[in-house]
Amino acid sequence: MSKARLIFGMMLIISLMAVGCSQNQDVVNESDSNKEEVAGVIELDMWIHQSGEDETNYNLERIAAFNEAHDSEIHINVEVVMDDGGSSYNDSLNAALVAGNLPDVLALDGPFVASYAEANIIAPVTEFISDEDRADFVDSIIEQGTFNGELYSLGAMESSVVLYYNKEIFEAEGIEAPTTIEEAWTWDEFMAVAKQLTTDDRYGLNLFMDYGVGEWYTYMGAPFVWSNGGSLISEDGTTVDGYLNGPESVEALEFVKSLFEEGVVSLTPSETQFESGKAAMALGGPWIALSAENAGLDYGMMPYPYSEVPKSPSGSMAYAVSSQADHPEAAYKVMQWMTNEESTIGLSRVTGMPPARKSAFENMESYNELPKKVMRDQVVNTAHARPTTPAYPVLTDAFAQALHAAALGEDPQEVLDQQVQRVERELRRFNK
Missing domain, CATH: 3.40.190.10 (Periplasmic binding protein-like II)
Structure with a gap:
């Protein structure tokens, strides 16, 4: 959780209450993609929030790497959606929901997973994640992303105080x-x-x-x-x-x-x-x-x-699959890529935030010695997610x-x- 996310969190209160009835159609960077499957390649739309320059550029690099690795299977059309630390990002999601053109994959602030799930913005991904992959995430990431017994989100980074x-x-x-x-x-x-x-x-x-x-x-x-x-x-x-x-x-x-x-x-x-x-x-x-x-x-x-x-x-930005995604399994592959070990290690180095995976901690020397070892020990052993309630x-x-x-x-x-x-x-x- 960054300082900007703390401000964004409270602005989300008003806007989430209006989900489903808002008539605001001012979607920032709205995509014209029809999410069509062209020549066997599944086209997916993805929204990431505007953040610090280094973090945003890193996420764009990881998405470009995904497209290269899956060039004959899946292609992501990514959009960096305005996030002014207020309600702009969520306003864009509300408008896209009403218009029926939510992106297939989206970033969201982890503590608000239940609100997004209840508003039918995101869909569960429980069926797609393997037991082995699930076990590699620190407990707080799974706790944060679970609502009514279903897993909805996964984070690439954690946080702590x-x-x-x-x-x-x-x-x-x-x-x-x-x-x-x-x-x-x-x-x-x-x-x-x-x-x-x-x-x-x-x-x-x-x-x-x-x-x-x-x-x-x-x-x-x-x-x-x-x-x-x-x-x-x-x-x-x-x-x-x-x-x-x-x-x-x-x-x-x-x-x-x-x-x-x-x-x-x-x-x-x-x-x-x-x-x-x-x-x-x-x-x-x-x-x-x-x-x-x-x-x-x-x-x-x-x-x-x-x-x-x-x-x-605990708690920070996470990824989820849209409830309007035509290819949810393909969308989950994107979500998985953005939260895999390589992504979590790289994002941690860029942002200074602790990674979301146990394997990432094992492979980052700085978290195995003081002072960052204190943060690692908390994320792994004492982190408690904020309540997952709509x-x-x-x-x-x-x-x-x-x-x-x-x-x-x-x-x-x-x-x-x-x-x-x-x-x-x-x-x-x-x-x-």
Whole structure:
């Protein structure tokens, strides 16, 4: 998950609710392809989202390589669809759905798989994936892509949130950083160190609250609930009452609230608070490693702190087959190619994001040594996918609003009880 995806996630809330009734026909880069089979070659349309230049160019190179390797069988007509970090990409999908010209293969943000599946934008691919191939993906990728027992998506890259730390500050304070999941700090230990590291001109911790009330708060904050034995929604996905507002969730947000009450974290951090040494630790995504390196900071990584059992964030962009694909098996071959070992290794090197396959981790030396080994261990062992429910757009907003309210000092129980009511209304749309 990149910073742009965090913003896109929340904008998806409104647009997905309008799927099936939108009359917007302004599809960006709309293809004129009729997906016809010409001279025995299956023509497929594919949409990828506009991302960073290096990532986009790499994906285009992989698609060109697919066409070369399958020149007598399948040909992909690829389009890079506008993604402004808002709702533009999803607006294009909505318009294509209404017009009946969805691409055969498309990129989507992993946590919203259930919403796309419920809206009949994507189709299951369970029948096409082999047991061997399925087993090579880290568990969180399969969990993220599964809805109602069917596999809908596969990701080429994963993500995680680790606890970054300033090595110079830690050495000066005589603090030893844990480097394995077994040594990860408990909440009490985490709080004690954060308080020790907080001074008049430095915060002990940065939670990147400047990203705004959105998907980042759920992505970063939900593991506090999960590691405390809680859940955002029932296992069968029918209710959030007693889960989103359950005692484990309330206790988790009470802990988040205490971080702000103790003054160890700021509601309004500067953009480079951690990189400039104004925060000793930072609970951040893979992109923080890049910004820290660019700033010349000597940093390390620690596992995500926990309450009862270690849990860590996960989820990023994935690929799926359209419900309107005339050749779903051929479309799956494209999806498989874009998520195979070679693709995942190359994408990881280009983006800095952890790969989605176990075999890729084994063949990337940087993930077998510190500091990236911490990220690998989390992706393989403690990663927890966000809930796969068609009500996720409303659920994630509800949790994000509650976490923000806790940071502002409001009572978590009262706020969560209020948010439960709106999510329950949304769930009633699907519990029929």
